[in-house]
Amino acid sequence: xxxxxxxxxxxxxxxxxxxxxxxxxxxxxxxxxxxxxxxxxxxxxxxxxxxxxxxxxxxxxxxxxxxxxxxxxxxxxxxxxxxxxxxxxxxxxxxxxxxxxxxxxxxxxxxxxxxxxxxxxxxxxxxxxxxxxxxxxxxxxxxxxxxxxxxxxxxxxxxxxxxxxxxxxxxxxxxxxxxxxxxxxxxxxxxxxxxxxxxxxxxxxxxxxxxxxxxxxxxxxxxxxxxxxxxxxxxxxxxxxxxxxxxxxx
Amino acid sequence: xxxxxxxxxxxxxxxxxxxxxxxxxxxxxxxxxxxxxxxxxxxxxxxxxxxxxxxxxxxxxxxxxxxxxxxxxxxxxxxxxxxxxxxxxxxxxxxxxxxxxxxxxxxxxxxxxxxxxxxxxxxxxxxxxxxxxxxxxxxxxxxxxxxxxxxxxxxxxxxxxxxxxxxxxxxxxxxxxxxxxxxxxxxxxxxxxxxxxxxxxxxxxxxxxxxxxxxxxxxxxxxxxx
Amino acid sequence: xxxxxxxxxxxxxxxxxxxxxxxxxxxxxxxxxxxxxxxxxxxxxxxxxxxxxxxxxxxxxxxxxxxxxxxxxxxxxxxxxxxxxxxxxxxxxxxxxxxxxxxxxxxxxxxxxxxxxxxxxxxxxxxxxxxxxxxxxxxxxxxxxxxxxxxxxxxxxxxxxxxxxxxxxxxxxxxxxxxxxxxxxxxxxxxxxxxxxxxxxxxxxxxxxxxxxxxxxxxxxxxx
Numbered sequence: 001x002x003x004x005x006x007x008x009x010x011x012x013x014x015x016x017x018x019x020x021x022x023x024x025x026x027x028x029x030x031x032x033x034x035x036x037x038x039x040x041x042x043x044x045x046x047x048x049x050x051x052x053x054x055x056x057x058x059x060x061x062x063x064x065x066x067x068x069x070x071x072x073x074x075x076x077x078x079x080x081x082x083x084x085x086x087x088x089x090x091x092x093x094x095x096x097x098x099x100x101x102x103x104x105x106x107x108x109x110x111x112x113x114x115x116x117x118x119x120x121x122x123x124x125x126x127x128x129x130x131x132x133x134x135x136x137x138x139x140x141x142x143x144x145x146x147x148x149x150x151x152x153x154x155x156x157x158x159x160x161x162x163x164x165x166x167x168x169x170x171x172x173x174x175x176x177x178x179x180x181x182x183x184x185x186x187x188x189x190x191x192x193x194x195x196x197x198x199x200x201x202x203x204x205x206x207x208x209x210x211x212x213x214x215x216x217x218x219x220x221x222x223x224x225x226x227x228x229x230x231x232x233x234x235x236x237x238x239x240x241x242x243x244x245x246x247x248x249x250x
Numbered sequence: 251x252x253x254x255x256x257x258x259x260x261x262x263x264x265x266x267x268x269x270x271x272x273x274x275x276x277x278x279x280x281x282x283x284x285x286x287x288x289x290x291x292x293x294x295x296x297x298x299x300x301x302x303x304x305x306x307x308x309x310x311x312x313x314x315x316x317x318x319x320x321x322x323x324x325x326x327x328x329x330x331x332x333x334x335x336x337x338x339x340x341x342x343x344x345x346x347x348x349x350x351x352x353x354x355x356x357x358x359x360x361x362x363x364x365x366x367x368x369x370x371x372x373x374x375x376x377x378x379x380x381x382x383x384x385x386x387x388x389x390x391x392x393x394x395x396x397x398x399x400x401x402x403x404x405x406x407x408x409x410x411x412x413x414x415x416x417x418x419x420x421x422x423x424x425x426x427x428x429x430x431x432x433x434x435x436x437x438x439x440x441x442x443x444x445x446x447x448x449x450x451x452x453x454x455x456x457x458x459x460x461x462x463x464x465x466x467x468x469x470x471x472x473x474x475x476x
Numbered sequence: 477x478x479x480x481x482x483x484x485x486x487x488x489x490x491x492x493x494x495x496x497x498x499x500x501x502x503x504x505x506x507x508x509x510x511x512x513x514x515x516x517x518x519x520x521x522x523x524x525x526x527x528x529x530x531x532x533x534x535x536x537x538x539x540x541x542x543x544x545x546x547x548x549x550x551x552x553x554x555x556x557x558x559x560x561x562x563x564x565x566x567x568x569x570x571x572x573x574x575x576x577x578x579x580x581x582x583x584x585x586x587x588x589x590x591x592x593x594x595x596x597x598x599x600x601x602x603x604x605x606x607x608x609x610x611x612x613x614x615x616x617x618x619x620x621x622x623x624x625x626x627x628x629x630x631x632x633x634x635x636x637x638x639x640x641x642x643x644x645x646x647x648x649x650x651x652x653x654x655x656x657x658x659x660x661x662x663x664x665x666x667x668x669x670x671x672x673x674x675x676x677x678x679x680x681x682x683x684x685x686x687x688x689x690x691x692x693x694x695x696x697x698x699x700x
């Protein structure tokens with residue numbers, strides 16, 4: 001397994017997050033090695049999306065430690081905007097900027113955060129869009145693209161910043177079934193190029209084929225963790241077994 | 251006298267305020283009466299025009315659209331001045347009160363017609379078809395199916411527009427109506443002290459803050475769901 | 477009928493008065509070009525404050541907006557023009573109009589823009605922040621452009637109202653269109669100059685009113 005070869009690039013320890021009286025994360029640990037693909041599964045309300053959103057501080061945990069690529073994410077001294085460039089994020093609802101073309105969507109952070117010139121940013125944006133198979137669509141507005149194409153633009157927007165880690169929050173859940181494949185193949189290509197990825201998703205077939213590690217969460221806790229063969233083939237925990245059975249029935 | 255005392259003497263002079271309170275209170279009553287008359291007449295005329303428009307009689311509709319555009323484009327003060335200073339030239343004298351009432355009623359009529367009409371047209375054709383298919387007549391469909399749906403989405407813009415136009419009653423002071431502003435302006439010149447104006451401003455706040463708050467509440471209550 | 481025409485549509489009198497009417501129209505345009513940006517600046521400030529992350533700031537902004545939505549603009553203007561000099565502060569007609577419109581129309585633009593900012597989904601901010609954009613950059617490049625676009629009909633409608641409202645500057649003797657028309661009427665004892673001014677206002681604002689009612693109909697239809 002690759003995991004033992006290199007030290008973790010993402011380290012989260014004992015994360016607690018409460019929304020009012022409700023504890024969504026109850027002391028969760030997560031380690032991700034470089035070039036590893038970690039897949040997080042679990043029933044809705046299990047805290048998996050919250051965990052992912054903590055990893056680039058869109059949510060701030062109440063307690064715990066998060067280090068990404070050697071940066072202490074929760075320290076007040078950390079420049080979070082600088083840190084976030086190293087952590088790409090892809091959302092369930094794409095969240096493309098509707099008033100900008102695909103190319104402008106990708107260019108914005110290159111220009112404003114990394115301070116690159118217009119031509120250089122445009123060229124980098126074109127390259128990123130080409131990589132996700134949308135080289136022909138650079139000047140289209142989001143409304144002119146299908147859901148799958150929009151999600152690929154969103155991936156391009158993240159990878160153009162050359163992140164060390166990519167976070168995917170249910171990237172295919174809002175897509176019609178026939179559009180899922182295009183997004184998954186982009187993710188597969190990213191994985192083969194050695195990108196470190198943390199994915200929250202219900203695409204079990206993709207998890208089986210591509211994940212190094214599968215994490216099962218329920219009720220704000222990490223119940224089980226292991227290679228896909230083990231989690232899907234011989235789950236140890238009763239709740240994992242029940243969850244997998246239910247998913248397989250669909 | 252120090253700076254603050256000077257300021258207090260000018261703007262918060264209790265003696266002057268007490269003296270002219272009755273005058274401003276009268277103005278307050280006049281403003282309320284004028285505002286209510288405008289709201290009742292303006293909204294009724296607006297709804298009437300919108301309903302007339304829904305019959306789809308071409309020349310009539312053009313006339314309605316022109317009227318609405320006219321009174322949306324003209325500043326209310328221009329209409330007031332025209333009615334008050336202009337009409338006597340044709341032997342048609344009109345009191346300042348009547349001129350202010352008529353002007354603002356026409357303006358509210360125009361704005362509310364547009365809002366009612368937009369509300370009516372926003373109810374989908376399927377609603378009409380469904381109601382008519384069950385044997386309801388045109389007027390019955392309008393009354394029981396279309397209007398209830400239309401009114402709901404017109405309420406927030408209608409409330410805000412009505413508030414804005416009713417505030418125009420202050421324009422009556424230009425043509426000698428002793429509503430709040432008119433009364434406090436005369437009090438200011440009698441007393442050579444602007445405290446009555448502060449009293450007037452306070453009267454407007456007492457009158458309109460609840461209305462504005464009501465408008466906010468209506469807006470959140472009827473907000474379209476995303 | 478002849479009497480009516482000579483009292484209201486007297487072409488000779490309008491022609492005689494036309495130089496000062498033109499001057500008035502010019503002042504009205506100048507006034508609009510001054511107060512619309514002033515109101516917009518006030519509006520942007522208020523909209524940002526009323527969507528600020530601190531609750532007390534939001535409440536303060538909302539109170540400010542309600543205050544100036546409750547006070548009729550003419551009352552504000554009279555206070556600034558005729559009241560303030562008692563405190564030794566004479567800012568003149570232009571100054572009173574500038575401050576009054578900044579406060580009044582700023583509150584209205586502020587409400588419109590606040591609604592616009594509220595209409596942009598929180599996912600937009602999250603996406604922008606996740607790529608490392610700061611709060612301010614997110615506001616300028618991502619949220620505000622969408623907010624403005626979403627409330628464009630209301631912005632245009634508000635702007636028409638502001639231009640119409642410039643007519644109240646006549647009350648403080650600022651020589652804009654209505655004021656000049658009144659002067660001409662006083663000299664000629666004839667209402668035709670006021671009718672001419674009304675026609676000028678109508679021609680100036682009618683295209684915007686048409687555009688507005690089209691946009692409003694569309695917006696209402698889209699609400700369902």
